[in-house]
Amino acid sequence: MEDVSFESVGTGALAMPLAFSAAGWLISLILIVILGLMSYVTVTFVVESMACANAIIKNREEESNSKIECTDERSPLLQDGSINESENSDKLYDITRRVEMGQMARLFFNKLGLNLFYICLAIYLYGDLAIYAVAVPKSLRDVICTYEPGNMTNSFLSNSSQNESCRNPDDYDLCWENVKTVNRVNAYRICLTIFTILLGPFVFFNVQKTKYLQILTTGLRWFSAILPPICVAYGTDNVEFLVGITGSYAGAGIQYVIPAALVIYARRRTCYKFGTVLTNKYKSPFGSRYWVYLVFAWAVLCIVFVTVNHIITRS
Numbered sequence: 188m189e190d191v192s193f194e195s196v197g198t199g200a201l202a203m204p205l206a207f208s209a210a211g212w213l214i215s216l217i218l219i220v221i222l223g224l225m226s227y228v229t230v231t232f233v234v235e236s237m238a239c240a241n242a243i244i245k246n247r248e249e250e251s252n253s254k255i256e257c258t259d260e261r262s263p264l265l266q267d268g269s270i271n272e273s274e275n276s277d278k279l280y281d282i283t284r285r286v287e288m289g290q291m292a293r294l295f296f297n298k299l300g301l302n303l304f305y306i307c308l309a310i311y312l313y314g315d316l317a318i319y320a321v322a323v324p325k326s327l328r329d330v331i332c333t334y335e336p337g338n339m340t341n342s343f344l345s346n347s348s349q350n351e352s353c354r355n356p357d358d359y360d361l362c363w364e365n366v367k368t369v370n371r372v373n374a375y376r377i378c379l380t381i382f383t384i385l386l387g388p389f390v391f392f393n394v395q396k397t398k399y400l401q402i403l404t405t406g407l408r409w410f411s412a413i414l415p416p417i418c419v420a421y422g423t424d425n426v427e428f429l430v431g432i433t434g435s436y437a438g439a440g441i442q443y444v445i446p447a448a449l450v451i452y453a454r455r456r457t458c459y460k461f462g463t464v465l466t467n468k469y470k471s472p473f474g475s476r477y478w479v480y481l482v483f484a485w486a487v488l489c490i491v492f493v494t495v496n497h498i499i500t501r502s
Contacts, residue, residue: 232450235450239280239295240295290411291449307437307441311437328375332356332362338355359371396432436491444482447483
């Protein structure tokens with residue numbers, strides 16, 4: 188189940204060959220099929236939720252326009268549970284505008300659910316940024332460091348055999364043989380600093396305001412988005428640990444829990460607002476509530492398995 192945690196992160200596909208090799212082709216194939224099915228189910232949940240969000244937003248606009256037009260005529264206004272009986276009422280569910288996940292969360296979740304959504308999203312995005320902030324400098328360090336540690340005798344072999352094996356360099360080995368003051372940790376942090384300096388300014392390229400206050404607030408906003416992942420990257424270069432935490436927990440929330448929760452509340456909201464008068468043509472083919480429960484159960488199962496895996500591999 189280790190590949191479940193990796194698959195929640197964008198770089199997870201790179202770890203699939205190792206997972207296949209460790210688990211065997213049959214078990215891996217079965218798990219990949221199940222993962223693909225669950226991912227497809229949650230995609231249909233998101234599409235249905237987006238259609239529901241379009242319907243809610245369009246209905247609000249129609250109600251607002253009706254209030255403006257009927258102010259002087261004292262006509263009865265639309266109430267909750269009713270719909271505008273216009274020619275376009277059957278097109279409310281058409282996905283004609285982009286509705287982001289955050290906007291859908293504000294439409295369908297209460298305050299607690301909205302806060303949990305943003306916490307999960309922040310952990311996932313910060314984790315992803317930290318992974319890339321570690322992976323690039325670490326790979327660059329491994330390329331530029333040319334020092335190879337000497338052979339060491341394998342203590343598990345008999346002394347008479349005198350067999351030797353090369354060990355992998357550790358963090359405190361030299362990076363270059365002729366430079367005694369720079370080890371691999373220092374080289375990694377130098378690469379990380381260069382990486383930050385070169386790519387950091389790109390986040391400011393969309394700043395178009397000339398007022399100092401606008402530039403300052405924009406700079407602080409982008410700086411707060413970059414600083415935490417960079418600090419994490421300076422503290423550790425363990426990509427596997429970062430991927431495990433981000434993908435195992437926040438990734439499971441993004442991939443499974445949030446889509447399932449969105450579709451539950453979207454269905455309740457539209458049922459209360461429109462009843463059964465309108466049909467959502469983007470409704471998920473997995474319309475039964477038991478599919479939602481299955482997704483929740485699968486998310487819990489994945490989290491349990493990867494947690495056990497973390498405990499076993501670190502014990």
